[in-house]
Amino acid sequence: MKTALSKTIRQIDVMIAPWVLSAVKELNAFNTYLFHALFIDKAELSKGIADPQQQVTVDVFRQFITYHKENGFTFVSPDEVLRGLSPDKKYIMVTFDDGYYNNLRALPVLEEFNVPALFFISANHVRYNKAxxxxxxxxxxxxxxxxxxxxxxxxxxxxxxxxxxxxxxxxxxxxxxxxxPIGDTDRPFTPSELHTFSQHPLVYIGNHTCDHAVLTNYDAEGIKEQISKAQEIIEDMVGYRPETIAYPCGEFNDTVLQVCKQEGIKLGITVHHAKNFSPQLYDSKNLLTLNRFTIWGDQDVKNQCDFYRSDYHMFDKVKEVYTKLKAKI
Ligand SMILES: [Zn+2]
Incomplete structure (x- = not known):
């Protein structure tokens, strides 16, 4: 569909999301959310040292956690997901990609609300202090x-x-x-910082490849090396082999999934914006291709979360009709 039209329909969906949530019962699901760098405040964001990305500050992160606590979500760790979730509850898992040192700033918030989080580490960035x-x-x-x-x-x-x-x-x-790297805003963890961080009871560590590899740009050998080597390097740094992976930029293919299985990785996350529903959750293939939402710091947190939780999106309906019409032409 034309971008301007898609944008308008999405804006309407965000606007009507609170009404949809009050009118249509929200389906129980397992929602995962993606964060990257965590900025102190807007002043740090605008320094030009690092890509502002989703522009998430510590305050935005706290608003996000508070919202889900107030709306009856159960925060889970990857271990709890792998043990199995009940279809009778609404679950959420917080994830951070890349291995930024600034992710340390999440800890006081996680402790305040007793929320676990999963941090996906690009192994060689940590090992070599690479931006x-x-x-x-x-x-x-x-x-x-x-x-x-x-x-x-x-x-x-x-x-x-x-x-x-x-x-x-x-x-x-x-x-x-x-x-x-320039400094604490853009640098990755050092190996010893990551080791200490990983020992925190609310912190879980996952694989994000060796070199933040967009895996579909690699041949089979390259894919194997990127995933398997990262397993080894991360194990060296944190003391265990990850059972989870976030595919850089969400890109994966059959070879990637095969290598993950060989490496004992049981839970894999993409960047496809959607909820995860049971019983699909219990199919091992689906556990390696979980969906994940992204929060933007320059937009209202409540509006975004309402929109993601809402089970009726006009955009999906219009897209469905548009695709059918296009197929007929
Ligand atoms: Zn990444």
Whole structure:
């Protein structure tokens, strides 16, 4: 569908979500949510050091947790998901991708509400104190006075490459030092920080590949190396082999799923925006392709959560009709 029309219908869906929630009983489901960097406040966000991404501050994160506590959700750890969830409750799992040191800022909130969270680690970024490529592209692009559209277009191009190709592209353009983090805003955990963090009872650690590899850009050998090596490196750092994975950028294929099974990974998460319903939850293939929502810090938290919880979206209906009509033409 045309982007402007899709956007308008989505905006209407967000507007009517509170009404839908009060009129139509919410279906019990297991919802997972994705966070990346956690910024102290808007001032840190606007420094240009790191890609603002979803622009989530600690305050936005606290609002998100409070909302779900007030609306009867049970927060679960990956271990509880793997032991099996009851179809009679509404569940939620909090996840953070990449391995940013700034994720430490989530801990006081998690402790305050006694909420577990799953942190997916890009292993070599931690091992080598390497900046994440999207932060480098953003920071250096801004310095070079590129427009936001040009930075976005460059990021979209980089998403189609392997980690080695991305590093070559960035170092050729901005020099060999560009992959060094600037400070606590953009750096990953150090291995010893990650070790200490992982010992916290509310913290669970998962695989996010060795080099934040968009796995569908790799051949079978590359996929195996990215997943299996990350299992080893993470085990070295935290003392156990992850049973969970978040596919970078949500991309996976049959080879990826096969390698995950071989590696003893039981729970895999994408970035497909949808709820997870039982009984599909109990099919092992579905557990490796779980859906996940994303929260944006520049939009109202309640509106977004209402929208995700609502089981009626005009957008889906219009899309269905549009697809049928298109097939007939
Ligand atoms: Zn990621």
């Amino acid at each position: 994440f490529w999207w932060d480098v592209a953003y920071r250096e692009g801004k310095k070079a006075r590129m427009t936001d559209d040009a930075i976005l277009a460059e990021k979209e191009h980089l998403l189609t490459l392997t980690d080695v190709e991305i590093d070559t592209y960035l170092t050729n353009k901005y020099g060999p030092g560009c992959l060094k």
